[in-house]
Amino acid sequence: MTTLTSREFNQDTGRAKKEAAKGPVFITDRGRPAHVLLTIEDYMRLAGGSLSLADALAQPEADFDFEPPRITGPIGRPADLE
Structure with a gap:
């Protein structure tokens, strides 16, 4: 604990951040504990749930690189009903 x-x-x-990888980091304000820094894994374990993709993307500091491939050619095909 740091x-x-x-x-x-x-x-x-x-x-x-390096210290948080080892355990909780307590951040003091005027000598009193005010905040705790945790890894997301530790937080999810404590919160008892998992982070959904929608929740992850909704975070204000979310920074995800996503480059979907371009679709070429027809995007549909006739249905095979037989």
């Missing part, structure tokens, strides 16, 4: 001041967190978020 504790960082708000200033330390702001100055070195990379360190905070």
Whole structure:
């Protein structure tokens, strides 16, 4: 378990993320615990659920690369009813 001041967190978020991979990171504000940084896996385990694709995409900081392939040729075909 790691504790960082708000200033330390702001100055070195990379360190905070590395420490969160090992366990919760408590972030203090004026000497008192104010926030906890967790990996998404730890959070989901604690929340007792899984993150849906819609929930993941709805996050304000979501950054997903998605390049769907272009469709060429006809997009439909006659139905085989026999």
